[in-house]
Amino acid sequence: MTLPTFAQPASPLFTRSIPSTGEPLPPVGLGTAEVFDVADTATLQKASAVVRALIDNGGKLIDTASTYGDAERILGDVIGPAGLRGKLFIATKLESPDVEELKRSLNRLQTAKLDLLQLHNVRNPQQSLGAFRDWKAQGVCRYIGITSTSHGAFAAVEAILGREKPDFVQIDYSIDDREAEQRILPLAAEVKAGVLTAVPFGRGRLFRAVRDRSLPDWAQSFAGSWAQFFLKYLLGDPRVTAVIPGTADAGHMADNLGAMRGPLPDPDQRRQMVEFIETL
Numbered sequence: 001m002t003l004p005t006f007a008q009p010a011s012p013l014f015t016r017s018i019p020s021t022g023e024p025l026p027p028v029g030l031g032t033a034e035v036f037d038v039a040d041t042a043t044l045q046k047a048s049a050v051v052r053a054l055i056d057n058g059g060k061l062i063d064t065a066s067t068y069g070d071a072e073r074i075l076g077d078v079i080g081p082a083g084l085r086g087k088l089f090i091a092t093k094l095e096s097p098d099v100e101e102l103k104r105s106l107n108r109l110q111t112a113k114l115d116l117l118q119l120h121n122v123r124n125p126q127q128s129l130g131a132f133r134d135w136k137a138q139g140v141c142r143y144i145g146i147t148s149t150s151h152g153a154f155a156a157v158e159a160i161l162g163r164e165k166p167d168f169v170q171i172d173y174s175i176d177d178r179e180a181e182q183r184i185l186p187l188a189a190e191v192k193a194g195v196l197t198a199v200p201f202g203r204g205r206l207f208r209a210v211r212d213r214s215l216p217d218w219a220q221s222f223a224g225s226w227a228q229f230f231l232k233y234l235l236g237d238p239r240v241t242a243v244i245p246g247t248a249d250a251g252h253m254a255d256n257l258g259a260m261r262g263p264l265p266d267p268d269q270r271r272q273m274v275e276f277i278e279t280l
């Protein structure tokens with residue numbers, strides 16, 4: 001693939017700040033749902049190449065979960081022996097505030113401290129982050145957050161986000177699924193929560209929608225590939241802290257990280273991008 005000049009590794013990377021602290025974070029990360037589910041040699045090799053591509057291309061953020069099959073174990077086996085922990089921002093998720101589940105995640109990830117600990121798939125507006133706050137105070141994690149990709153649970157996300165004011169909210173947001181723009185992002189900005197966008201490619205749906213098409217000429221001033229087009233739509237919203245596309249392919253990881261370089265689409269260009277996608 002030939003990258004446009006702005007996407008070459010020499011052009012500067014931009015970062016986003018985590019709202020609660022101002023800490024800079026490279027805004028393209030790696031999602032690990034399904035791709036690293038099975039602890040076998042082939043998966044370990046793929047994961048190792050993807051994590052190397054993440055680091056070599058200026059990325060840092062890895063998002064995983066206690067329930068993503070063997071993904072935490074695979075990541076620990078990639079990161080621990082190679083001494084890569086200090087180069088990464090590791091986010092994982094627990095199903096509940098269960099200390100045994102937490103210990104299992106720390107063991108599998110081969111780390112004593114997480115960067116971000118999230119309560120996975122919140123669904124009840126009364127769910128508390130009290131234990132997560134205690135763990136943060138004890139130094140088990142640096143940030144806490146909540147996640148959901150179910151629009152039926154957005155009311156619970158809003159209630160918990162407003163009351164508990166976590167450091168991060170992780171929500172599904174893609175160019176063809178923009179409900180979070182109206183419901184979650186404004187509140188996240190109000191309570192100073194960082195936003196991680198799960199399923200930024202609609203689990204691959206967006207690539208299938210454009211499979212026979214070339215990037216339009218007007219998009220080539222800011223995107224060098226369809227992946228960068230989809231990710232830069234999201235990063236064009238300043239309330240988005242980072243996107244976390246899933247991949248088991250090191251080449252795709254490098255392509256995705258190209259979205260951290262060069263110009264972002266302005267509001268008019270973002271409207272044009274949506275109009276284009278809506279015609280497909």
Ligand SMILES: NC(=O)c1ccc[n+]([C@@H]2O[C@H](COP(=O)([O-])OP(=O)(O)OC[C@H]3O[C@@H](n4cnc5c(N)ncnc54)[C@H](OP(=O)(O)O)[C@@H]3O)[C@@H](O)[C@H]2O)c1
Binds near residue numbers: 032034035199245
């Ligand atoms: N409730 C929650 O908290 C929740 C729920 C869902 C997801 N998540 C998080 O969000 C992350 C992302 O979601 P996702 O992985 O389900 O879906 P996604 O990121 O929207 O799409 C992943 C798909 O895109 C493909 N892909 C990635 N980069 C590509 C590229 N440059 N060119 C072409 N194809 C590319 C991948 O295939 P290849 O492997 O071939 O690259 C994979 O099939 C998850 O991994 C997880 O960390 C959180």
